[in-house]
Amino acid sequence: MNQTITDEILQIENVKMYFPVKKGIFRRVIGYVKAVDDISLSLKKGETLCLVGESGSGKTTLGKVVVGLYKATEGKIFYKTEEGTYEISKKLPLNVRQKIQMIFQNPYSSLDPRLTVERTLSEGLEMTEKFKSKPKELSSYLATLLEQVGLSKEYLFRYPHELSGGQRQRVALVRAMSLEPDLVVCDEPTSALDVSVQAQVVNLLQDFQDKLNLTYLFITHDMALAKYISDRIAVMYLGKVVEIANGEELFSNPLHPYTKALLQSLPRFEARTSEKGKKNTLKGEIPSPINMPSGCRFRTRCPYATKICEKIEPTLINVDENGEHRVACHLYDKS
């Protein structure tokens, strides 16, 4: 898979997404929820970048900004194709817009209960040049797609309530893939599914990636899944990326105290060697994104916090020569 990774497809530059908090009869703005706070990332064509972190860390918000469902408060996102570079906004031309798709977390709410599978799937396709007013071609195209995910074409005429969770997620998968996208944002696509079904969906995602040379921005809180599916992993905490590295490196050499703690909290699937209930874990919970701690955001839960962490917010610094592994922590700031 590595040979296909060539050039950049998406560039996220200093993106901030603030939601105002309003109070009183005049809906005065009293503060902001800083869901995503100054994130810069770039995705190369054909790679899978995983965003991991606890709930409330801003993973989903960032995903929605990338597909244009939210308009970023500040910062820009560029989508690069052979034809040119486009800034993600409402004005994106339709043929570019359809190259960026999203798969949602909950297949029970992401499919319209009143539409048959066929209606759901053809809504987007009917807008394209290829299938405009060509219902016959369209339905045979859909039948082949459904077959690829292991559903027979009878499923075209079913409603979502007639399908199991795994089948629904496969329909959602087909909906995203039918427009032959380049970039797909997957927002916890398997977290509502049983493990045996999760394995089916993950395998399908990888098949599609191989076939269409897709780029995935994969959002998950399951570290083991992240390691398995990703090329690189970005760990998020309270709207910031605190560490980014390729999967192997992150797991063998985690640097940020938060990454370390996350890895230690994983339920290990192996015979317990120690007594039960003696896991090392993080103390406390993620602070409210309205009243952010000063300096380093993680310092309130960090076992190594010092004076400097209170005052200065750490920035991402390179750990290795080629800048593949980056961490935002004063512990590793040698300057």
Next chain:
Amino acid sequence: MKLLEVKNLKTHFKTLDGLVKAVDGITFDVEKGKILGIVGETGCGKSVTGLSIMRLLPSTAHVSGEILLNGEDLLKLPIKKMEKIRQKKISLIFQEPMVAFDPLYTIGQQFLEVLNQHENLSEDEAYERSIKMLELVEIPDPKKRFNEYPHEFSGGMIQRVMIALALLDDPQLVIADEPTTGLDVSIQAQIINLMADVQKKMRTSTILITHDMGVVAELADEVMVMYTGKIVERAPVKDIVESPLHPYTKGLIEAIPKLNTPKGEKLKPIPGMVPSPFDLPKGCKFYPRCPVRMDYCKDHEPPYVEVEPNRFISCWRFTDKEGGHSS
């Protein structure tokens, strides 16, 4: 010492489409002070097993068999007595604590309500006991939190409160239905630690219902794997993790991406789907999905037998056709 013995428990639901055998003839027991994990996919009957023990099912459910708590059959108790058993002897930790608490009352009111129902305590004593319980589950500043409403708690905190409420009357058996589902890994680890801690301190027995093999591996002493309302395998946790025997157990474990799963290697899902409860296979229920099936399995249901001490399995691969076990 066995605290709970369940013998040939059957829970069937009459629906318009036919009879659903949600739990179909399971036999197991829970030792004093031990944690029994029940795992399986959605619809395998694990939650219904828990609710059957509590007798909290709707009237459409038809429950038969025996559920012996300290030798007393819960299914034969009049409903008034059963109410005393709930909470005093058995209590339940629900999957979604946010939904399980009444949003209109403070946590404190809901704690006191339970204590008023079950014990002859003065107001002050009940308050003391509640605060002590909240301290046990490590709620910071319990006296202040006592007067707060459920929505003021975070997901991890409200689950702690739920555990405190379940343990309020010092029950002998706690049934925890997916206690960590929906929580972040770090919070999940905190809750796992807490449950192990509290269980050690109070010497309660626990039935831990979950679909997460990882949680079971961390917490349980014994594991029971269910499929379509039946137990397919039961063994000490170490054996299940290191050397699962039943092809379904193996399949469940192999489907999980693990930290040492090499990249590029395909995950191994269990082929097919859980069969519809109206259209179960005739012989072994796992036959259509089983990678090591034999012709014999198609029409003959395997018995649930002890193949090694403390190791039960329901599979023809490990059982003689006469009913004894092969080696």
